[in-house]
Amino acid sequence: MAESVDWWIIPVLNVxxxxxxxxxxxxxxxxxxxxxPTGKCIGTDLxxxxxxxxxxxxxxSDPCSxxxxxxxxxxxxxxxxxxxxxxxxxxxxxxxxxxxxxxxGQYVLSPWGHTDTxxxxxxxxxxxxxxxxxxxxxxxxxxxxxxxxxxxxxxxVSGSGKEWAYGVKGIPIPYTIELRDKGEYGFIxxxxxxxxxxxxxxxxxxxxxxxxxxxxxV
Numbered sequence: 160m161a162e163s164v165d166w167w168i169i170p171v172l173n174v175x176x177x178x179x180x181x182x183x184x185x186x187x188x189x190x191x192x193x194x195x196p197t198g199k200c201i202g203t204d205l206x207x208x209x210x211x212x213x214x215x216x217x218x219x220s221d222p223c224s225x226x227x228x229x230x231x232x233x234x235x236x237x238x239x240x241x242x243x244x245x246x247x248x249x250x251x252x253x254x255x256x257x258x259x260x261x262x263x264g265q266y267v268l269s270p271w272g273h274t275d276t277x278x279x280x281x282x283x284x285x286x287x288x289x290x291x292x293x294x295x296x297x298x299x300x301x302x303x304x305x306x307x308x309x310x311x312x313x314x315x316v317s318g319s320g321k322e323w324a325y326g327v328k329g330i331p332i333p334y335t336i337e338l339r340d341k342g343e344y345g346f347i348x349x350x351x352x353x354x355x356x357x358x359x360x361x362x363x364x365x366x367x368x369x370x371x372x373x374x375x376x377v
Contacts, residue, residue: 160368164377167249172237173205186346190235194222203229206259206335207316208238209323216273217316228318245328255377256288256367257324257333260360263345264313264337265304267292270325272309272316281331282308288332288370295366296359302339304363309335332376336360 171177175191189202200222207218210232214220218228233239245254267289270279279285289306296304309316316322324333339348339356348356371377 160365164368165253167254169241172241174237176202176205188225189227190237192235194227194229199223200227203227203235205235205237206261206320207318208233208235209242209318209320211323211326212273212317215317217314218318232318242323252329254324254328254330255332256371257321257328257330259320259335260338261335262338262348263340263342265302265339265341266313266335266337267304267306268309268312268321268335268337269306270308270322270333272319272322275308275310275315278308279325281325284374284376285332285334287374288367288376289334291370291373292336292363292367295369296363299359299362300355302359304336313337332371 173190176187176189179191180187187202189204191202194200194202204218204224204226207213207226207228213232214228217226219226221227229235233242269282269285269289271277286306293304293306296302305312309319309321319335321333321335324330338360339352344352368377
């Protein structure tokens, strides 16, 4: 799989928020860009800052909110630089699968996020590949992942990475994957679960690529 598929991997997109979560506030979610002139509110929810249906639904205009989408689309440098990299450094139609790893809940979430009354053109293919991921992941530890569109499976959201990947770049298989667990530990998994999660997700990626090859996506 490593030899037959090209991978672009960003280990941590929210680098400043990551550092802050280790040094100051373990539960920090947003970026660290000042959000308002007073300096009291810090950070943007980066997964609501993409330039596709920005602020349409499921995001906040309140700088102090956990789901603050920023003052405008791609306002934060992390998102601006990532989209510029994809736009300028990777040839068009090269990326076939876009994945944003999050936690928690054990979901494979596809577009659309902004509506629960319609599905995108490639929804059938998205669900086929999501099933390949979930089935392969299940075999090691019997961990169950639910798959479907964000709006029908979890909640409505716009301005997210997967919506931009599909709606702007035309990437046919875009997901937000919410890793373990389903709420017992929530965002703070015990350290002994790190390797099991990594192993089962790798299994899932193998199943995902196999399923994508079955329908000539990759």
